[in-house]
Amino acid sequence: MTAHHRTAAWAAVTRVQRPRIEATLPRPCADCGRPVTPGQKWQVAHLTPVSIAKRLGWSVQQINDPSNLGASHTKAKGQKACNQIAGGKLGAAATNRKRQTDKNMPSW
Numbered sequence: 691m692t693a694h695h696r697t698a699a700w701a702a703v704t705r706v707q708r709p710r711i712e713a714t715l716p717r718p719c720a721d722c723g724r725p726v727t728p729g730q731k732w733q734v735a736h737l738t739p740v741s742i743a744k745r746l747g748w749s750v751q752q753i754n755d756p757s758n759l760g761a762s763h764t765k766a767k768g769q770k771a772c773n774q775i776a777g778g779k780l781g782a783a784a785t786n787r788k789r790q791t792d793k794n795m796p797s798w
């Protein structure tokens with residue numbers, strides 16, 4: 691979970707947007723693309739991930755805009771935790787980019 695997802699602002703967004711998104715189920719999972727159906731466990735998810743949106747210079751309002759929100763499967767019996775897996779992959783990619791940058795630093 692990123693710092694963005696620990697803010698009171700994000701909690702408020704999910705409180706408001708969850709019922710709106712729930713009314714649109716079934717809809718494709720924001721991360722795996724398979725349907726999120728009523729009765730499955732899911733989380734409010736960003737369609738453009740926060741880390742990518744920030745690199746693109748999006749504001750918090752743009753990142754949390756309803757047009758950038760959808761549903762993503764979350765951990766449950768017989769179900770992958772798509773949102774957490776996607777977040778983990780992005781985090782690993784960021785760490786690997788940083789390592790590569792560090793390797794390119796002069797050694798003096």
Ligand SMILES: [Zn+2]
Pocket residue numbers: 719720721722723724762763772773
């Ligand atoms: Zn999924």
